[in-house]
Amino acid sequence: MDTDETRRVWILRFLEGKVSAEERARVVELLRADAEARRFLRDVAEQSVMIADIERSARAREAVASMEHPGAKRRRAVEPLRTRASGWVLAAVAGAAVLAMALYRPWRARPEAVLTVAKATGSSQFIGAAGQPASMLAAGTRLRAGDTVATRSCDAWIELRLGDGSAVTLAGHSALRVLGTDAGTPRFSLLEGSLWRSPSTGPRTGPVWIGTPTVEAEMQAGQFDVQTTAGETKVRVNQGSGRIRQILDGASAAIGPGQQIAASLSRKEPLASVSQPGPIDYWACDLWKVPEVVLGRWLPPTGQERARLAADPLLWPLGDGRSVMLYAVAIAAWKSSDRPVVLHGGSRLRFRGRTEAARTVRFGFSSQRMQGAFAGKFEIDVPSPTLGPAGATWEIDLPLASFRPLQPQLAGSPEGLELTDVYALTLEEDVGLEINHIELVPDVP
Amino acid sequence: MELTSEEVLQLLMKWRTRVSAAAWTVVCDVHAAEDIFQNVALKAMTKDLRFESEAALLSWAFVVARREGVDWLRRRQRETLGLDDELLGLLDQEWRSAPSHPSSVKIEALRGCLAAAPESARELLKLRYFDGHSCEEVAGRMGIGLNAVYKRVSRLHVDLKRCVEAKLAETEGAA
Numbered sequence: 001m002d003t004d005e006t007r008r009v010w011i012l013r014f015l016e017g018k019v020s021a022e023e024r025a026r027v028v029e030l031l032r033a034d035a036e037a038r039r040f041l042r043d044v045a046e047q048s049v050m051i052a053d054i055e056r057s058a059r060a061r062e063a064v065a066s067m068e069h070p071g072a073k074r075r076r077a078v079e080p081l082r083t084r085a086s087g088w089v090l091a092a093v094a095g096a097a098v099l100a101m102a103l104y105r106p107w108r109a110r111p112e113a114v115l116t117v118a119k120a121t122g123s124s125q126f127i128g129a130a131g132q133p134a135s136m137l138a139a140g141t142r143l144r145a146g147d148t149v150a151t152r153s154c155d156a157w158i159e160l161r162l163g164d165g166s167a168v169t170l171a172g173h174s175a176l177r178v179l180g181t182d183a184g185t186p187r188f189s190l191l192e193g194s195l196w197r198s199p200s201t202g203p204r205t206g207p208v209w210i211g212t213p214t215v216e217a218e219m220q221a222g223q224f225d226v227q228t229t230a231g232e233t234k235v236r237v238n239q240g241s242g243r244i245r246q247i248l249d250g251a252s253a254a255i256g257p258g259q260q261i262a263a264s265l266s267r268k269e270p271l272a273s274v275s276q277p278g279p280i281d282y283w284a285c286d287l288w289k290v291p292e293v294v295l296g297r298w299l300p301p302t303g304q305e306r307a308r309l310a311a312d313p314l315l316w317p318l319g320d321g322r323s324v325m326l327y328a329v330a331i332a333a334w335k336s337s338d339r340p341v342v343l344h345g346g347s348r349l350r351f352r353g354r355t356e357a358a359r360t361v362r363f364g365f366s367s368q369r370m371q372g373a374f375a376g377k378f379e380i381d382v383p384s385p386t387l388g389p390a391g392a393t394w395e396i397d398l399p400l401a402s403f404r405p406l407q408p409q410l411a412g413s414p415e416g417l418e419l420t421d422v423y424a425l426t427l428e429e430d431v432g433l434e435i436n437h438i439e440l441v442p443d444v445p
Numbered sequence: 446m447e448l449t450s451e452e453v454l455q456l457l458m459k460w461r462t463r464v465s466a467a468a469w470t471v472v473c474d475v476h477a478a479e480d481i482f483q484n485v486a487l488k489a490m491t492k493d494l495r496f497e498s499e500a501a502l503l504s505w506a507f508v509v510a511r512r513e514g515v516d517w518l519r520r521r522q523r524e525t526l527g528l529d530d531e532l533l534g535l536l537d538q539e540w541r542s543a544p545s546h547p548s549s550v551k552i553e554a555l556r557g558c559l560a561a562a563p564e565s566a567r568e569l570l571k572l573r574y575f576d577g578h579s580c581e582e583v584a585g586r587m588g589i590g591l592n593a594v595y596k597r598v599s600r601l602h603v604d605l606k607r608c609v610e611a612k613l614a615e616t617e618g619a620a
Binding site for chain 1 (some may be wrong): 448454462463466467469470473475476478479480481483484487490494507512515516517520521524527528530531536539540543550551552555556559570571574575579581592594595596598599600601603604605606613
């Protein structure tokens with residue numbers, strides 16, 4: 001084996017983690033010093049993802065071809081794969097569908113509409129099956145297989161009407177792809193975020209099929225909601241029933257009214273439906289357990305703080321072509337609690353953090369109706385003298401009653417609403433805002 | 446002048462392979478890397494971000510892909526390879542500055558090179574990268590020695606690179 005091949009084999013073993021600590025240090029040093037070694041690493045990385053793309057496209061074409069062939073056994077476009085990577089199959093096939101649309105000619109005539117946009121509130125995005133984006137989603141837009149709709153902020157939502165008159169509402173920070181219909185059942189892929197299904201006021205509410213990165217849900221008539229991230233999905237049913245299938249291992253469970261199912265790539269318990277837990281009014285965000293961060297970046301821990309979440313920049317549109325730069329930390333509270341967190345007017349939000357320069361810090365939270373849609377954001381500005389000297393850690397208790405509602409037409413007070421996201425930010429200047437702890441404390445009677 | 450949403454999406458699709466590869470250098474899992482690219486694209490399209498230029502978009506995309514990779518590892522309580530931020534940043538910089546072809550063109554070139562390669566070579570690469578088997582597991586499945594697998598993978602990467610470059614040069618010559 002020549003020297004170059006020796007080095008390449010070293011790098012391949014390093015990428016698998018099959019090297020000792022001493023060898024690892026030598027490979028890292030080699031990569032630091034040798035441009036050829038880095039070039040090989042980049043080639044391996046690119047070729048591996050391209051090989052996977054080619055394999056996925058081939059499988060997606062096979063699946064589509066078998067659906068189109070007359071008389072072929074009907075099967076879903078997503079064929080579960082019993083491989084180590086099966087947990088990512090739905091995301092991979094959804095990605096392959098996007099890739100196929102971007103790379104190949106459309107393989108069939110324009111499919112029929114599956115649902116219609118009834119109302120779009122806030123900032124939303126529509127990406128058509130052929131990849132063409134549109135930044136405003138208008139009521140009356142008809143969505144077909146391959147179309148994707150997404151909401152761009154926590155205060156946006158999209159109400160979609162199905163053919164049977166029932167509604168699917170997409171929440172903020174969410175994305176939904178229309179997959180089409182199968183034997184008349186509408187099929188969707190919830191890529192991220194949440195949605196609610198509300199029954200029709202007409203004679204019949206039909207079934208729907210919803211895929212997420214973690215589960216496939218066949219839901220009969222009724223009212224339910226689905227919340228998902230890349231590795232976890234929760235389904236809560238209030239009316240009706242359904243069956244949930246976990247992609248990772250094929251396990252399935254029935255779900256009925258008042259029940260919920262949580263499926264996670266990292267969960268070891270068997271898939272099972274349980275009674276929906278009652279809400280809690282105390283919540284502490286253990287940042288060191290790495291909750292679902294909406295915005296922010298992790299800093300290394302210090303002796304005093306195990307968890308440090310630093311603000312990230314975010315350009316926020318103000319309208320009329322103007323925008324303002326925010327430096328914000330945001331946590332998805334609903335994703336870091338097994339139970340819905342209910343807000344009371346007498347509760348307090350406690351933040352611990354610091355800034356490197358003295359500035360006003362804006363604190364806020366977003367809310368939704370229990371088992372319902374977005375209910376508004378609430379904010380308060382705290383001037384720097386209240387927080388204390390720059391560089392020092394502060395801890396501040398903020399009564400929810402002192403937060404101003406940004407959408408008073410939705411809710412004038414947070415009483416009885418469910419906590420979704422919590423955030424802190426500074427305007428226009430990066431002053432090194434860092435958050436170490438967040439807690440919701442109910443009022444002591 | 447700011448990039449439009451359509452330009453952002455087109456540029457991300459053009460650079461898709463390299464951004465996904467940047468994620469792969471952190472997670473070493475092609476499916477996670479694909480998922481991370483989709484998250485990067487979704488963020489670029491849905492987070493009210495504005496980019497003044499292709500360079501600004503790519504700089505952001507590489508950093509976010511890397512960060513998402515670290516978060517992915519952390520959620521699964523897996524260790525990083527040991528490539529620090531400085532080295533990953535150097536790799537990203539070299540990706541951004543190296544001559545590039547659109548991802549779709551490179552993928553087509555690689556598809557042609559793989560089609561011309563022996564079946565055993567295609568199977569080895571599929572087992573290793575798509576199915577996620579270690580080289581040791583691949584060696585067991587294919588009935589060959591572990592060192593032989595490493596050497597074959599190493600040579601395949603070199604041969605595929607030469608083949609892809611040749612095909613891309615042909616395409617440019619024809620154009």
